[in-house]
Amino acid sequence: MATGELNPNHYPARRAAKVVQHYLNTHYGSPFRLFGLHNVQSGNAEDVADSGRKYQLEISVQEIISNTTENCSAEVLFLRGDQQHSPQVQVSCAELLKSNTxxxxxxxxxxxxxxxxxxxxxxxxxxxxxxxxxxxxxxxxxxxxxxxxxxxxxxxxxxxxxxxxxxxxxxxxxxxxxxxxxxxxxxxxxxxxxxxxxxxxxxxxxxxxxxxxxxxxxxxxxxxxxxxxx
Structure with a gap:
């Protein structure tokens, strides 16, 4: 896996960014609020000691039903270990989450x-x-x-x-x-x-x-x- 700055159009960055979409839908989605990955602007990957690999991302996320798009910062950590764990996600999309449905x-x-x-x-x-x-x-x-x-x-x-x-x-x-x-x-x-x-x-x-x-x-x-x- 590549380390350092990533090509935003290539798979490593897009795979990590897609996880952010799933995270937003899981925690904030509803019949009237759905999130989709619009674009990956930049990405960086680094190994984190024995924990796994961390991706720092600048992305644009679309709320599909209202057709609203916002630039968001996100961090995705894929954990290492014998058992598979859900990626850990932190994301800042304050304006997109304010829509009242x-x-x-x-x-x-x-x-x-x-x-x-x-x-x-x-x-x-x-x-x-x-x-x-x-x-x-x-x-x-x-x-x-x-x-x-x-x-x-x-x-x-x-x-x-x-x-x-x-x-x-x-x-x-x-x-x-x-x-x-x-x-x-x-x-x-x-x-x-x-x-x-x-x-x-x-x-x-x-x-x-x-x-x-x-x-x-x-x-x-x-x-x-x-x-x-x-």
Whole structure:
């Protein structure tokens, strides 16, 4: 792995920067707030004693729904050890996190909570890249939940993108959290594998998306590659 100043267009810098995207979605994402990596402006990597490798990054991050972009500073530490650990992330994106979506989230939460029947959707997006407008919040919830998996699984040698929500189902619950069972497809860009995960997660406006269980499913050799995996 390269040390010192990095080419912002090459994989080492972009892989580390993509981890920042997953971190922001995991901690701040919602059906009305999604973060994407817009650009890597500069990067630097250094070995940190026995801890691992630290990346210092200057990036631009886009809040996709409002189409707002901000320059952010970030630090990503990939830990060394026999067991894989989630990268440690620190990021400064103060203005981007100020967007207030509380009213929209509360309205959606009450709508989902008061539905006569539990929600269910599949193939988001479909083979033509299309998502029905009513299903977009479910797609967004799937993206936020998937970021928890991608953050946990990320290393210096991976580059994950969310590919598809194969299936998502709302489950009955008696508390103030909506609960969902979800089957997601992740595209690992380095190996070009499509990786299937089964997730159980909750969502409420005060608590955000919380992944309760995650399980990698066996490789599906006959599965068709989903659309929009870039």
């Amino acid at each position: 509380a009213a929209q989230e509360e309205a959606l939460f009450q709508k989902y909570k008061m539905n006569q029947s539990l929600l269910s959707a599949q193939n988001l997006p479909d083979s033509y890249g299309h998502i029905e407008p009513d299903n977009k919040p479910l797609w967004h919830l799937g993206i936020v939940a998937s970021s928890s998996v991608m953050l946990k699984e990320s290393t210096e040698n991976t580059l994950f993108n969310m590919a598809q929500v194969a299936h998502i189902t709302q489950l009955a619950t008696e508390n103030e959290q909506l609960k969902f069972d979800c089957h997601i497809l992740l595209h690992e860009m380095v190996s070009q594998e499509i990786i299937h995960w089964k997730l159980l997660f909750t969502w409420s406006p005060p608590e955000g998306v919380k992944v309760l269980q995650m399980e990698q499913l066996p490789h599906c050799h006959h599965c068709e590659k989903p659309p929009n995996t870039n």
